[in-house]
Amino acid sequence: MRxxxxxxxxxxxxxxxxxxxxxxxxxxxxxxxxxxHRILRHIPVALLTALVxxxxxxxxxxxxxxxxxxxxxxxLLTALVLRFTQNLFLVVFAGVAAVxxxxxxxxx
Amino acid sequence: xxxxxxxxxxxGLWGSxxxxxxxxxxxxxxxxxxxxxxxxxxxxxxxxxxxxxxxAQLAAVPMMAAGAPAGLVILTTYVINLxxxxxxxxxxxxxxxLPRWALALMAYGISDEPxxxxxxRWRRHPAHVAYFAGSxxxxxxxxxxxxxxxxxxxxxxxxxERYGLDFAFAAVFLALLLPQVRDRKAVAVAIISGVxxxxxxxxxxxxxxxxxxxxxxxxxxxxxxxxx
Numbered sequence: 001m002r003x004x005x006x007x008x009x010x011x012x013x014x015x016x017x018x019x020x021x022x023x024x025x026x027x028x029x030x031x032x033x034x035x036x037h038r039i040l041r042h043i044p045v046a047l048l049t050a051l052v053x054x055x056x057x058x059x060x061x062x063x064x065x066x067x068x069x070x071x072x073x074x075x076l077l078t079a080l081v082l083r084f085t086q087n088l089f090l091v092v093f094a095g096v097a098a099v100x101x102x103x104x105x106x107x108x
Numbered sequence: 109x110x111x112x113x114x115x116x117x118x119x120g121l122w123g124s125x126x127x128x129x130x131x132x133x134x135x136x137x138x139x140x141x142x143x144x145x146x147x148x149x150x151x152x153x154x155x156x157x158x159x160x161x162x163x164a165q166l167a168a169v170p171m172m173a174a175g176a177p178a179g180l181v182i183l184t185t186y187v188i189n190l191x192x193x194x195x196x197x198x199x200x201x202x203x204x205x206l207p208r209w210a211l212a213l214m215a216y217g218i219s220d221e222p223x224x225x226x227x228x229r230w231r232r233h234p235a236h237v238a239y240f241a242g243s244x245x246x247x248x249x250x251x252x253x254x255x256x257x258x259x260x261x262x263x264x265x266x267x268x269e270r271y272g273l274d275f276a277f278a279a280v281f282l283a284l285l286l287p288q289v290r291d292r293k294a295v296a297v298a299i300i301s302g303v304x305x306x307x308x309x310x311x312x313x314x315x316x317x318x319x320x321x322x323x324x325x326x327x328x329x330x331x332x333x334x335x336x
Contacts, residue, residue, distance in 0.1 A: 004178065005151050011182040012168060013158035019192035021215035027200030028211060035330065042297050042329030043198035043322065044227045047191070048285040049301040050321035051220060054309045055278045063306065074275045078282050088126040088283055095279035100272030 068106070074099040113238040120242020123225045124250075130276035131162075131221065131247055132254035138166055139258020145173035152259030156252045161219055163315065164188040184314075191318045194326075195223040202235035210237070217244035221280070228284040293332055301325030 056071045078095035142152045164185040171181050195218050222243040289298050304321035
């Protein structure tokens with residue numbers, strides 16, 4: 001292993017750890033003000049939405065809200081299957097299969 | 109390890125399985141790209157085990173290949189991973205009872221997929237850190253082994269899209285998110301976050317939009333609560 005590469009990698013590791021550890025340690029203290037809890041409660045929905053919405057509506061980096069975007073069909077099917085089961089395997093399989101099938105048909 | 113811990117660990121591992129195929133596919137591709145960019149196989153494996161943050165690693169490889177200074181690569185890594193701050197803050201209240209050393213160890217496991225799986229679980233079931241550990245072992249195990257393999261093979265699998273595997277991440281995030289959007293406040297937070305994410309994905313470089321939308325919508329949610 002080359003030293004300068006290893007040093008860069010270790011630096012990246014330290015930088016990443018610095019994004020992970022401080023708030024886990026700080027916000028697990030007792031006696032946080034209620035305002036902080038009010039914000040923390042909403043992070044799961046806010047963060048997961050922020051992750052997933054651009055994934056779905058901007059595949060390839062450009063906004064695409066047309067039927068040609070296979071992810072829209074995948075989203076519909078995923079949401080539909082989710083009404084019947086919370087089994088992640090089934091939900092993911094349905095979404096992935098819908099997207100694959102859609103691409104196959106469009107390619108024909 | 110008690111029987112509850114063992115059960116929760118198994119549940120976390122099991123929960124991560126629907127994602128492992130996609131994670132492994134991305135790991136394989138990233139490993140191969142890193143190798144083609146000039147990293148040695150051992151360096152590819154070392155980066156995965158030490159950094160363990162897919163999107164930052166994806167950004168770092170071409171920078172390193174282009175001879176970017178180490179400081180810039182490290183700074184870029186830090187900025188891309190800023191969203192971890194929000195994940196850590198939101199997990200923290202569930203693990204108050206843990207000793208500091210355990211929290212310091214747990215921190216290493218915080219990233220998109222284990223966070224999404226764990227927070228969805230902990231909001232419904234009594235929180236147990238073993239669930240998080242199981243999901244981290246599942247996801248990191250898949251990413252590390254596949255990226256190391258990709259690094260040794262050096263030739264990329266193409267056509268990931270043909271199998272719809274790229275959608276698996278979105279499907280899992282959706283499946284974990286939607287059941288949490290139960291009341292009006294949550295709907296409002298989701299809408300605000302989605303709109304902010306789309307706007308700032310256009311305006312800001314890299315992954316900043318996740319930080320801005322995640323934090324902005326959480327603050328908005330807190331304000332909505334105070335309003336009633």
